[in-house]
Amino acid sequence: MPLKQYIEANSERFLGELLELLKIPSVSADPAYRKEVFNAAEYVKKSLEEAGVDKAEICQTAGYPIVYGEKIVDVRAPTVLVYGHYDVQPADPLELWDSPPFEPVIKKTGLHPNGAIFARGAADDKGQFFMHVKAFEAMLAGGELSCNVKFMIEGEEEVGSENLDIFVRANKEKLAADVVLISDTSMISLEHPSVTVGLRGLAYMQVEVTGPDKDLHSGTFGGSVANPINVLCKMIASLHDENNHITIPGFYDQVREYGKEYRDKLNQAPFDEGEFKRKLDIKETYGEKGYTTIERVGIRPTLDVNGIWGGYIGEGAKTVLPSKASAKISMRLVPDQDHRSIARLFENHFKSIAPPAVKVKVVPHHGGQAAVVPTDSHGYRAAEAAIMDAFGKKAIPTREGGSIPITALFQKVLGLDPILLGFGLDTDAIHSPNEHYGLDNYFKGIETIALFFKHFQLQHKK
Amino acid sequence: MPLKQYIEANSERFLGELLELLKIPSVSADPAYRKEVFNAAEYVKKSLEEAGVDKAEICQTAGYPIVYGEKIVDVRAPTVLVYGHYDVQPADPLELWDSPPFEPVIKKTGLHPNGAIFARGAADDKGQFFMHVKAFEAMLAGGELSCNVKFMIEGEEEVGSENLDIFVRANKEKLAADVVLISDTSMISLEHPSVTVGLRGLAYMQVEVTGPDKDLHSGTFGGSVANPINVLCKMIASLHDENNHITIPGFYDQVREYGKEYRDKLNQAPFDEGEFKRKLDIKETYGEKGYTTIERVGIRPTLDVNGIWGGYIGEGAKTVLPSKASAKISMRLVPDQDHRSIARLFENHFKSIAPPAVKVKVVPHHGGQAAVVPTDSHGYRAAEAAIMDAFGKKAIPTREGGSIPITALFQKVLGLDPILLGFGLDTDAIHSPNEHYGLDNYFKGIETIALFFKHFQLQHKK
Structure with a gap:
């Protein structure tokens, strides 16, 4: 069955499985949720097995475990290492949630006319890493999996990934790959698909x-x-x-200071300061003198x-x-x-x-550490091509204000530039009450990820 | 029975009755304790009745009630209006209390070798106003009550006494008196008995x-x-x-700025800056430049x-x-x-x-409002004489940093200068965890208050 058709045919189940995962309050920062974090790891392992990996395992650490799974289709094919995290931010302040943070509900919003999933972790990062599990299942089912894939889904991203650091250093061979693919960032919008090329x-x-x-x-x-x-x-x-x-x-x-040319290019990204202020109900933005809002969150x-x-x-x-x-x-x-x-x-x-x-x-x-991703790699070109296929538009490279500390770790220890192919929006309210993730973003993400695999294999052959 | 003997003979009961009052968590700032605040008012009314007032009543207000009681011994005798409050500060942070704030216990400390009562409100102000109820009982029992007495015990001192203000303005005649007597302040120590003559x-x-x-x-x-x-x-x-x-x-x-003479006199009060710092475990005091610690809390x-x-x-x-x-x-x-x-x-x-x-x-x-109490009144002289009788020492006049907003109210509306005859110590930890009140302070206070009545009547006759 062609990929898009498979995703459509299984969309209800793809959604239901994510909702089950979102019901587990895997708050890594709060020891009160310890057991639930372990339960989330078990759920991830089971999901990988059901999706069709050769093997999946729970790798214990001094803290919360790392779930590892792999599928080797051909030793000569390129290998994609998928990183994500199953832990979530604390849900406080609870009283500001319109629905309980760990009882996911689907609601339509102005930005999400087809609905969005409201739950802690919906966008950061359960909803995003789970797209990879489902894209993998879809590729495998349709006989279209052209790359080897290794999953590494951790449970301590929201508290600093300390044990991941140790794990990666100790397992360089096991984790050997040609690219790291991560969906834990935002894009500008579904109309302006973008790829993150810098993180603070x-x-x-x-x-x-x-x-x-x-x-x-x-x-x-x-x-x-x-x-x-x-x-x-x-x-x-x-x-x-x-x-x-x-x-x-x-x-x-x-x-690092940037010249006029770099800053001009950065400031060309579509951004409406008036709309930004209206959305947050503020009269003025506020920040370091001498820099635009895009620069303040991107390079300062x-x-x-x-x-x-x-x-x-x-x-x-x-x-x-x-x-x-x-x-x-x-x-x-x-x-x-x-x-x-x-x-x-x-x-x-x-x-x-x-x-x-x-x-x-x-x-x-x-x-x-902060990180910058080069835009002249096979991985980046594959991401561009996947976005062109899925959205019909050229991806905009962006510098994002958030941090994924492990990005720098992968560069340093594994020698791999990560591709930050995120499908969230800045309005998803991650780390805030009423976190949500658009259904369109979820399903479009699954499709784009599968297309990335196709294009990465093509790039690799060149 | 002579006064001192009566107090000794009844000391166990005098203490037990206070402990019962301290068990009522009458926190006026927190609506969760609403019922308990009313219960405390009832307890005060009952205590006044048992001590022998002619009548006692609970006067409802828009907030918490004012307990009023009176004993008229002779219309030609002077009248003492006793003010106090039965509400207490919130007990947070609870985890810093060594024993539950509303389960009073008696413990010996370095400063209180004969024991102190540990409970929220022990010093501020239940333990202090209750001395007046017991001094009254003792005087009455011994046939020594030489002044008329009016009790006005409120339940909103810790939240601003707004309704007391209204009550006093509406009941000028009922509250007519020759002096207001208040025990809701500290003295320097039992060795250095003092009377507060200024409040912020x-x-x-x-x-x-x-x-x-x-x-x-x-x-x-x-x-x-x-x-x-x-x-x-x-x-x-x-x-x-x-x-x-x-x-x-x-x-x-x-x-109001004070001249050198006034400030010099103020700074003569016994105060050891080194001991002050040691007691609070601080390296340095901290405050407005150009003023001593005594001035900083007294007149600034x-x-x-x-x-x-x-x-x-x-x-x-x-x-x-x-x-x-x-x-x-x-x-x-x-x-x-x-x-x-x-x-x-x-x-x-x-x-x-x-x-x-x-x-x-x-x-x-x-x-x-801030208040200053003159030291040339009948009331102040009676307080000096009572302290001389009870402690064998001349009272030191002090300016205190705390506020009893109603002091200014009594001056303005009733035309009465209050006498601030407090028996607490600065170390009593009022408004803090482990608030306590020395047993010696409690019983010495009862004795001194009774002596005040005797001397006030003598002053009045002059």
Whole structure:
């Protein structure tokens, strides 16, 4: 049966299987969900087996397991290594979800007239890596699988992929391939299909400021001892100057600067600043002086507080002068910043700016390197051709603000440039309440992925 | 039976009755405890009746009720109006309590070799106002009650006493008295008994900063839109300058400045800065340049963040760029700052410093005026004499950092200078985990209060 027809004939099952996976709350950041993360790994293994791999296995690590599966059709054929992750972000704040995060529902929206799946992980990354499992099944069923395929689906992407790093270094031979294919990014839109050619890195820190050793009455003590919240705010505020440049000494030393030509090309991507502001209900964008919005998220590093807490946060008023205040602070990095060096720079600087009246603790959470993908490879050309076949349009290369730390790992350890063939949209609300993934994106993605395999084999023969 | 003997003979019961009251979680700030606040009012009414008042009543208000009770011994005798509050602060953070906040236990400590009662409200203010009920019982039983007494015990002190304000204005005749006696402050120590002669006012605000209308992925959007946490930190940081002066325009306009003589006298109070730092485990004190610690909490206004929250505050890492960040911010005020004017100044200023990329909401919570108590009144002299009798020492007049907003109300509406005869210690951890109140403070307080009545009647006759 031709590929497109097979996908259509099996679309209900392809969707149902994904919904089952989305029901498993595999939140890797929260130990309360530990068992569910393991359950998700089992589900992935079973899915690979049912799709037709030669073998599938659960590879234990010091943390959550990596699911590996492979199908070798011909030792002379090129091999595609598919990477994805079955863990998801925490679902908080729960009260902002219109439906429970782990009870997927299909709803139509303005952007998704044919419906979208609403659930935590729908787009990031269960809905996206599962397209590969189904594309593989479809190719195999239609006798069209022209490349060998190796699946490596991990469970710790949302917490830093530390054990994947170890696994990859220890299994270079097993993972040997000609390209890594990843769907964990966005495209501009179904009308403007794009391929991500750059990703930012990440350094994620947690800080704690301690003033007095216990909570105090703000009347009796207010004005005489350092209030750790006030101090933390002052310290955080000082991390940007009046032009929104980051003030950590040495922070920009390794940042790659781009010439006018490169920046002009980048700014040609279709982007409507007015629509961007309307969608987010903001009056103005906000960022580093001297750069456009596309540049700010594409080629410039940032520093954002992801969470802050301290003192009384319940209803009503409590006149406490708290002992502690804390924040989670992350920096998005660009080539050639090294996330470990940046974490060290941050830690040293943050401690240095604390007044002597407080104590400061800095704990690095996790990090990953930024990556740039070349556009002159077999893999990139195969992606372009697949998109041309599926969408009838030339793919637009984009630099994306998010981080997939393992991208740099594959380049360094396996010597493979990953192809970032994502089908999500920026509006999918990944990491937010009401995350969703368009049904059209899901099925168009399955088709495009299968076409990638066809074109990759053709490129390889050249 | 002589007073002291009666107190000793009944000490176990005097303690047991307080412990029962402390078991009622009458948290006025949290609607979840609504029923318990009413239960506490009932308990107070019953206690007054059992102690021997002519009549006791629960006076309903738009919020929590005011318990009123009176005993008229002689229409020609002077009348003492006793004020206190039966509501308590929230007990959070619960995990920092060594024993449950509403299951009082007696434990010995270094400062309290004879034991202290550990419970929310032990010192603020259940343990303190209850001394008056027991002193009254003791005087009555011994035939020594020489003044008329009126009790007014409210349930909204910790949330701003809004309905007390209305009640006092509407019941001037009923509340007519010659002095207001309040035990809701600290003394320096049992070795250095003191009387509070100044209190700071309060303006308590809640602020909310909104960036994008939903939580976003900090990778995809970081650097292009205003992060409300970063912005809130910047705004809060800007509220103090490098000398820790508050930067709100007009904030200091009404602050009373004191001459060298007054400040010198204030600084003569026994205070050991080294011990202060050791007790709080801090390397340095921290506050407004140009003032001592005693001045900073006594005669200078302050601005403290009492709580802050935004973004992801759970375990692990979540790369969210949140939609909102919030803070509770309170200002301690001094004469002659008006808390309503200050709240307006704050609101206007805070909105004016917000960048156009965010929206800001400011909600005033509650406030109260600062107060100064004259030291040449019958009441103050009676307090001095009572302390001399009970402690064998001259009372030290102190300016305290906390606020009892109703102090100014009594001065203005009833024309009465309150006597702030508190027996707590700064180390009692009021508004904090492990709040406690010394048994010696409790029983010595009962004795001193009874002596106050004796001396007030003598002063009155002069």
